[in-house]
Each structure stands twice: as C-alpha cells, then as structure tokens.
Amino acid sequence: MIQINYNDPRPIYEKVKDGLRRLILSGALPPDSRLPSVRELAMSLSINPNTIQRAYRELESEGCIVSVPGKGSFVARDGGAREQRKRELTEKLHAIIREFDALGVPREELIALLKEGKE
C-alpha cells in the first residue's frame, strides 16, 4: 500500500500521513473507501499500531478521513472544499510575496525557504 523511507528523518507517523494523503488526493483511494485497519496497516509496515492511530487521528482532524469506532476508517467526501481552501491560501500567499517584495527580499531567498523541510 505505502512504503516507509527510513532515510527520511521525519517521524514515522508523518510519513504514514503523507503516503495516505497522496493516495487519497490522487484518487487511488476514492471517497468512502475503507482504509486498512489500524492494526492491519501497523502489521504490514512492522510498526506500532499507536503510530498508525496517530496518523489516522491527525488525518481525521484535517478532514481527510473519517474514523468510526468499531467500524473502520474511511476516506472523507471532500466535495471541492479543498480547491476553495487552496484558492484562499494562494491569495494570502500573494499578499505576503508583495510585502516581501516591498522589503526588497529577493525571490531566491523565498524559494530557498520553500525548499527546506520537504520530504
């Protein structure tokens, strides 16, 4: 399903979150489809169930998935909310860029900032 890169220094639960988010946003895991259970995924990745639990909890708080005790965890129905949020963020980003420009901060500096701390 997903695989963990152990050269990546970030915490495991972050990597799990990223992997799942990718699958969800790409459509490989369609809305309402069921995710592996906490224990299943933990077993298949050879890590502690609580670590998966944490990933699921945070994905839920982001609105990415929905978990139901006793039943399982499912991909949320998004319905374009994501794209709208993205537009809002883009507008904010532009405003900030304009201010940086006003201060005379070179774009290269911002780009460097953007590149740090990605997978």
Next chain:
Amino acid sequence: MIQINYNDPRPIYEKVKDGLRRLILSGALPPDSRLPSVRELAMSLSINPNTIQRAYRELESEGCIVSVPGKGSFVARDGGAREQRKRELTEKLHAIIREFDALGVPREELIALLKEGKE
C-alpha cells in the same frame, strides 16, 4: 537591566533576546549604544556566557545589534525594524506552507507561483 522569568518555559537565550529586543525597540537602548559584554550580562544574570553569546549572535543576524570582536556589542542604527518585519512575514509564510502541505499541494507548484511576475 533585564530579568529572566523562570516560569516561562522557553529557552533562556530566547528570553534574553526578547528582553533586549524590547529595550531596543522601545528606545531605552538607543542606536549605537553599547550593550553589556557577554560576560558581564552572564554574570549579572547568573547564567553561562555562551547562552548570552547565542542571544547576541541571533540578535545580530536579525539586524538588531552589531558585535565587534574586542570592542563590544552595539545597538544597530535602524534598531532592526526591517529585519523584524521580515521575520514576522517569514513566520506567516511558514504557516501557509504548512497548510499547503496539509492539502497535498506539491512544493513545485508553490515555487512556480513565486517565480511568476518577477521582473
């Protein structure tokens, strides 16, 4: 000069930085005035000189003060107002990047956004 609140859980060097920045931005320490030496301040606060050194180093990188080996450390001409604004903006930018990450927007897309409209 300044006093350290030990209920505040933040690292000492951060508290020292804050205290000094306050004095500088408020005008209590005017531009070009001399700060206590690393060892003086360390002594008076009963903490390790290296901790003060770190505070000074970071304040310098923020443009707040200027240090000269053998001579001392001095409040910068513009009080670091510009650099401070830049720091605030950078913090905001980070917050936005985090949100984009959460949405699964690839960094490349943001970088492209940054590059457009730069003359």
Next chain:
DNA sequence: CTAACTGTACTAATCGGATTAATACAGTTG
C-alpha cells in the same frame, strides 16, 4: 451471547535534537 474484529485512551519508555556548559582561541585597548 460470544468472538473477533474495529477505533480510542492513557501511561510509560525511549530517543534525538535543542539547549547549556566548559574550554580554548583571537582581536582591541590603554
């Protein structure tokens, strides 16, 4: 009702990076 699944809550152990300390080096000044 029971068994075998699900997710969840809580506490304790571990680990790693941030913070602090110790020490030595180098520049300025009188």
Next chain:
DNA sequence: CAACTGTATTAATCCGATTAGTACAGTTAG
C-alpha cells in the same frame, strides 16, 4: 603585557516529541 572584548568548538545535559505497551469500548457476524 594585562585586562578586557567577541568567537569557535566540543561535550554534557536536559526535555519534549515520538513510540511502545496495555487496557478499554463500540460494531458485527456466527
């Protein structure tokens, strides 16, 4: 030279984040 300055480097410490262990609670199929 002596007595100050700031700086660099390494080692010790500390603390919060991460992970693990364990027990609890809801759902469903037989």
